[in-house]
Amino acid sequence: MxxxxxxxxxxxxxxxxxxxxxxxxxxxxxxxxxxxxxxxxxxxxxxxxxxxxxxxxxxxxxxxxxxxxxxxxxxxxxxxxxxxxxxxxxxxxxxxxxxxxxxxxxxxxxxxxxxxxxxxxxxxxxxxxxxxxxxxxxxxxxxxxxxxxxxxNPTPENGRAFWFRDANQIVHVSYAADGGERLGPVDIYTRDREGRLTGTLHAGSAEHTPAGPWILHDVSRLSVRNLMVQALPPQDTITWPISLPPTELIRLAADRPPISSRLMFARLLGHMPSNDTPxxxxxxxxxxxxxxxxxxxxxxxxxxxxxxxxxxxxxxxxxxxxxxxxxxxxxxxxxxxxxxxxxxxxxxxxxxxxxxxxxxxxxxxxxxxxxx
Structure with missing residues (x-):
């Protein structure tokens, strides 16, 4: 009791x-x-x-x-x-x-x-x-x-240009179209470990193929060695070795969009291209x-x-x-x-x-x- x-x-x-x-x-x-x-x-x-x-x-x-x-x-x-x-x-x-x-x-x-x-x-x-x-x-x-x-967007060429970093490269994209499947003129600047410029690449456009890789069209390149600039032969198309899907390029094109903690960690560790400062x-x-x-x-x-x-x-x-x-x-x-x-x-x-x-x-x- x-x-x-x-x-x-x-x-x-x-x-x-x-x-x-x-x-x-x-x-x-x-x-x-x-x-x-x-x-x-x-x-x-x-x-x-x-x-x-x-x-x-x-x-x-x-x-x-x-x-x-x-x-x-x-x-x-x-x-x-x-x-x-x-x-x-x-x-x-x-x-x-x-x-x-x-x-x-x-x-x-x-x-x-x-x-x-x-x-x-x-x-x-x-x-x-x-x-x-x-x-x-x-x-x-x-x-x-x-x-x-x-x-x-009926006029994607009037869209916003954007920059991002990918390992030892800095990439400038004039605009994105078709939900990120097609990019306007692309400029890629390659640097060495000390941050010195080693080469540039200009492409008239970029296209994402159904198989996965990106294809750059109308490519012209410059090589920089020992402060000497050398023009390389132009090419109609080359493969762009970047693993970004079109949707991630749209995210990079946006002005400070909300991103997940997982993506923040990936960008901090350098596993994903980023346009944000650490x-x-x-x-x-x-x-x-x-x-x-x-x-x-x-x-x-x-x-x-x-x-x-x-x-x-x-x-x-x-x-x-x-x-x-x-x-x-x-x-x-x-x-x-x-x-x-x-x-x-x-x-x-x-x-x-x-x-x-x-x-x-x-x-x-x-x-x-x-x-x-």
Whole structure:
């Protein structure tokens, strides 16, 4: 009887905690998803205002518009998730505070730390969802969108030129067409281990064959040895020994598209051609790894709304200050990341300072409110 009564008492004391955890988690998740839907909807409308005319000019019709919206959705979701977590948390905690739910829970013994610890698990779940979006879903959807957009382009020769590195070669491609199956004029610069130029190759075009290899057409070459330049005989066609599929060339042609962690590691190790600097890749890996932590910081920034005075009610400016602080945190992280991309800061300094500064600042505000 003693052990069974102890089990009953333990179950009674444990159940309310689980009920409160489920309630807060479900409420926050719903608020964040609603905010995500609103923000993504607004961004999709703005994107369609810009892209509707080109899509209709290519005679892609309503199906093309729907395809564009669907392929763009994962990227927009991953970008709006931090804003949705911030706004959703502020809305939920403000509603709970104004409806006296917070006061009731505090009277029952729940502290600010207790609120945070019960909201942290669902925030981590949202953070890992964001990592999956950034690392697996968004890169594939953006690549599919870029391939479709390139394949339906009636004037690919007006497309964007791009550079990339492949082992000891630097390659310049004037444009890509037919979903990456055909390339415009290609220039290849070969270097030795010390980085000195050893040869150049110019091809009028390049074509990907169904069998796999690339074929360069109308080839002219120069050889550089001991500061002496020698023109080699021109050739109609030669094989280009590069293992890149057409879709990867479309990815290289895009302006900083989202890429997976696997591809980042491959580019860092030199196993895949790259048009990104090592600093950009390292900072991107760290940012992706710490994405759940950044959402926890946004959750912490929203916690001061629990201290809205009862008499102030909806006239309080505290939610506005918390929203501004959260937006400032996101902007600051972006500025640090931009400096890291430019090589002005090491990768760790491009990711960690914002997290530390805003965590300490918010903790000081919470401790001050606790002592008042």
């Amino acid at each position: 003693g052990s069974s009564s102890g089990t009953i008492v333990h179950a009674r004391t444990r159940t309310p905690r689980h009920v409160l955890l489920r309630y807060l988690s479900f409420t926050l998740f719903v608020r964040v998803m609603i905010c995500c839907a609103v923000l993504v909807g607004l961004m999709e409308v703005l994107a369609l205002l810009e892209q509707t005319t080109p899509i209709l000019q290519r005679h892609l019709g309503i199906q093309g518009l729907m395809l564009y919206v669907g392929l763009r959705l994962p990227f927009l979701l991953s970008n709006t998730l931090p804003f949705a977590v911030l706004i959703g948390t502020l809305v939920m905690l403000t509603q709970m505070t104004l409806s006296s739910e917070t006061a009731i829970l505090r009277a029952a013994g729940l502290s600010t730390l207790g609120f945070y610890l019960r909201l942290a698990p669902i925030t981590l779940v949202l953070g890992f969802m964001g990592v999956v979006l950034d690392d697996q879903i968004a890169p594939r959807s953006e690549l599919a969108l870029a391939v479709w957009w390139n394949r339906t 600093a950009y890749l390292k900072a991107g890996l760290l940012e992706r790894l710490l994405h759940p932590v950044s959402l926890l910081v946004l959750l912490l920034i929203a916690m001061p709304v629990l201290y809205i005075p009862p008499r102030t009610g909806s006239r309080s400016w505290l939610p506005v200050w918390c929203l501004g602080s959260g937006l400032l945190f996101i902007v600051t992280q972006g500025l640090f990341r931009a400096m890291g991309n430019a090589g002005l800061l090491p990768p760790l300094m491009a990711v960690l300072p914002g997290l530390i500064i805003f965590t300490l600042g918010t903790l000081s505000v919470l401790l001050r409110n606790e002592t008042l």
